[in-house]
Amino acid sequence: MSESRKASIKEKVRRISSRPGVYLMKDRFGTVLYVGKAKSLKKRVSTYFQPSRKTQIAQPKIIAMIDLVHDIETIEVKSETEALLLEGKLIKEYRPRYNTDFVDNKQFLLVRVDVSSELPRFRLTRNRREDGARYFGPFAHSGLLRRTLAEMRLQFGILLGDAKPEKLSDGRWRLYDDARAEIYRQTEVVTQEEYHTRVEQACAFLDGKSREWLADLKEEMAKSAADQRFERAAELRDIIAALTRTIEPSRRFTRVPKVVSVKANEAVEALKLALEMSEAPLVMECFDISHISGEHVVASMVRFVGGRPDKQGYRRFRIRSFIGNDDFRAMEEVVGRRYRRLHEEGRPFPDLIVIDGGLGQVRAAQKAFLVLDLIPPTLIGLAKREETVVFPDEREPVQMQRHDPGLQLLQRIRDEAHRFANSFNADLRSKKIRESVLDDFDGLGPVKRRALMEKFRSVEKLKHASLDELKQVEGIGPKTAESLKAFLDRL
Template identity: 45%
Template structure:
């Protein structure tokens, strides 16, 4: 079934939807009050015209869809957060940190148990309620619940007369005052248990009482009070609504070891590749040619072992020669320092990059290392001495692992290239040139690559750069020539 057909069949119900790319990776998780309306909006022509680049990129990358129907918007929020934490999609920002939803904790083994708000569930003897999607609704409910059942707000484990002196809750009849024995420990514990039943949604008396007061206020034309009671009622109903357990099995991310074992099988490696190194070249211009090496141990990134290289011996834009240089430099140093050689080397590219890597390794007498090239366009895997590339299924765990490693190497190389470019622009003598803004300086450096090349260019060539013009071009050449 195509993506458009899946969208047409979406129900008009609340839920969570997952967009997937052509490699079956989850790239975005969203929630909706109406799944059909919300997801359809992404592909509406008028919205596409108004959308920013990020949204358009998401829509272009989405080729598949998965969804889960829930009972309420609050459940959708909870499930959305859970799935984002699990898949960490590239187009999501919210919930990608470790922030958790609110819980309510009460330890019934305490002499006078307290209700506390927390985000972390511990393995202790306490009871936990939640999670709760709305913090404001939860706090409103707790305040009303404490008042209704006469529960204390003080933080002392065993409240005493000292706490009573600094508290007004008993005076305004919000607390049963166990601190001065107005109520026995057993009686107070019974009130706490009644409050627990209320939080579980087992007691509807308070909700029915507020609904009756709201109706009476409306009949008396006291609409302001009726509105306040309505808001309070909505907060109570949202907090005490029992959360549904999701019985539908959610897709799970495979373990790193499973990915590595599958990679060993498909590449026919002699052992599980516990130590993988991947190389990528960023050769956007001849000014800054850089490379990156990322290391994955046990299927996970070891960022402290990453390396970045500036290409030293290659003239012009030659990816193959750059790959040969960085492979030779990397493993010559490993040999000199007695370091560990990898179980698998991955180079970003096809036959040419693979041949260059092998040439460098053979020059170092490293003839038994496993090396592959991963070509981006069709995700083809090139291997030594085999004429035809290996093409894995897009859902293959081995391929996904290789893609994660390759993409990380690409990110590091590009980041380093951008860093050097920005550093060069900051250090440029163009900073002192009248009429040259930061944006114009950036455009000139990108167009010519260096100050020396700008000096050797004609007025017409400089004026052809966006935002410069002939008059400013003449000023630039005059300024640079005056600086030698």
């Protein structure tokens, strides 16, 4: 590393805060090399660049990485637990080459069942593919998993990967040889249909085991984080994420027959099929951001129930956390505000959240849940140009057919959110224009104008205010009140 680069990085480190957070090491092309978390960002990051660091580092890969670092980005959070969650999210997003602790859980075993085969077997694998098979896991303890499968073979009479069944002359199957048949609790000679029934029962058992194990893992992760064993909590967090993805049905595209006219409930069912959701999205909420050149930035949320607008559930938001033009930050803010409130009030989340926008906006919405440590419902974006459904994770986008009633339902809720956001924006612009007439009255600075508007809420109400009411506003003296009354009467 050159002396000039050392000096530049040293200056960056000097400006880093001591708050908890996540740091990203980047090379000269801006590629993220490494993502880490820290209780104190300044303390953790500075250790990488101390003169004695190379003699302390046990991993040669980290030594090599330090020589490639050209920039450091930090993200401050409120707690170590929040840093832990954000670290995992960013590692999965950027997949840095020098992060070795979170390699998509390939060290853990999955159970694969090819349900389309003549006699499905329960096999072990380390990679999940989109091949139509069912997958269960990942399971961190391979020994326990193998014992579970052995017990399932006895209990349900299923085939494991090493089985060699024999097809008999009458079309039935002998699952095991005579020497082994005695130890099994199920009949060894079955028809194909009878065996498939066994497979369904075994899959249901394994699915229940996965969900039971998921609950145990979440409890163990929370305890590890509370005990400040953050490395173990991080490992468990990644296993939980992978197990959750495996349990949830994949969102592959399903064609829906062309329907000229469908009712609202039929559109909801069509959307369920198109997204391969386990339950129909009876309650949907959609968000949109509206602004003009970064000014009057607002957001809308519309709510559909049973495929129809629920206008009492509509909400409008003014952006509070920043001033300017940043759709991603605006989306993160309003989604966070909405579902933090629902969570605090103990109210249920919708079945489906729709974001008007592409991958960036959807990931901003996902980040809001991550920061709040909440599990989001199904979350998608509807990108305008090609009307493509996008997801915040690694799933491929879905291109639904134009006549698909599920897509038409998504378009209706998206367009309604857009209309509602634009109407709110127009209201604010009109209000600002009306309020600007006060700029023509001498003697009113920003503080007094703001006090007047907070008191009367609009210029129209201000025009009808009495002289005594004007005098009651802080900063408005008798002479100013009289002059202002005369000015307003001329409008």
